[in-house]
Amino acid sequence: MAATLTAKGVPMQLYAERPIRRTAQLVSDLLALLLVVFAVWLGTSVYDEVTKLRAPGDGLVDAGTGLRGTFDSAASSADGIPLIGDALAKALRGGSAVGTKFADAGRWQIEAVESLAWWMAAIIIALPLLTLVVTWLPLRWHYTRRATAAAALRDLGDEGLDLLALRALTTQPLRRLAKSGRLATGWRERDRDVIKLLAGHELARNGLTA
Numbered sequence: 072m073a074a075t076l077t078a079k080g081v082p083m084q085l086y087a088e089r090p091i092r093r094t095a096q097l098v099s100d101l102l103a104l105l106l107v108v109f110a111v112w113l114g115t116s117v118y119d120e121v122t123k124l125r126a127p128g129d130g131l132v133d134a135g136t137g138l139r140g141t142f143d144s145a146a147s148s149a150d151g152i153p154l155i156g157d158a159l160a161k162a163l164r165g166g167s168a169v170g171t172k173f174a175d176a177g178r179w180q181i182e183a184v185e186s187l188a189w190w191m192a193a194i195i196i197a198l199p200l201l202t203l204v205v206t207w208l209p210l211r212w213h214y215t216r217r218a219t220a221a222a223a224l225r226d227l228g229d230e231g232l233d234l235l236a237l238r239a240l241t242t243q244p245l246r247r248l249a250k251s252g253r254l255a256t257g258w259r260e261r262d263r264d265v266i267k268l269l270a271g272h273e274l275a276r277n278g279l280t281a
Contacts, residue, residue: 084218096211096278100133103207106199114196121188128184187244214278221277225270233258236269239276 087093224231236258257265271281 081224082219083215084222086280088250089136089275089278092278099207100211103203106203110196110199114165114192116241117195118188118192121191125181129144129182131179131180132174133175134172135175135177142244154218171190190258218279221274221279225274225279227268227279232266232270235273236266239269239273242273242276 086096221235224235227234240255240258254269256266258269267281274281
């Protein structure tokens with residue numbers, strides 16, 4: 072039996088009742104799911120690999136912080152030296168500023184690497200998702216709406232079959248209109264065999280059984 076989902080009391084026909092078409096839909100859904108899983112895995116893997124490039128930045132931060140701490144400690148000690156203490160401490164604090172610049176450069180590099188990793192992962196994941204949103208998802212939603220409406224008409228009995236038959240007549244290709252005269256006459260004369268034939272054709276077009 073085809074899978075259905077109840078929404079607001081109206082059963083939605085998510086999959087066809089005919090085996091071949093239902094199998095094709097299941098395969099397409101599975102491929103879409105696998106594409107999403109693969110995109111997420113690839114995106115996270117790329118993110119992890121790119122973030123490894125932050126190692127030099129971490130080294131600069133550690134070196135700069137250590138250098139600043141060393142010069143600050145030395146400057147504090149130099150303050151106590153008579154006569155030359157102030158000048159020596161001032162010179163040492165210049166070295167502390169260099170350490171600060173090293174640390175800032177390292178942090179900038181880390182931020183740049185993390186931003187690059189995030190954007191690369193986002194693009195890798197977003198592109199397949201957007202492709203599915205503009206291709207696979209509209210097709211599935213369009214089918215669900217058509218199949219649900221067709222199944223609802225089928226459940227109405229003769230009145231629904233009559234509408235399905237009319238739908239089948241109005242959607243005939245132009246090259247077949249000349250051959251549909253007998254069917255049109257049969258539909259106007261309420262020929263049950265003709266109506267069932269046309270309704271069955273419309274139901275089959277939507278993957279449903281008569």
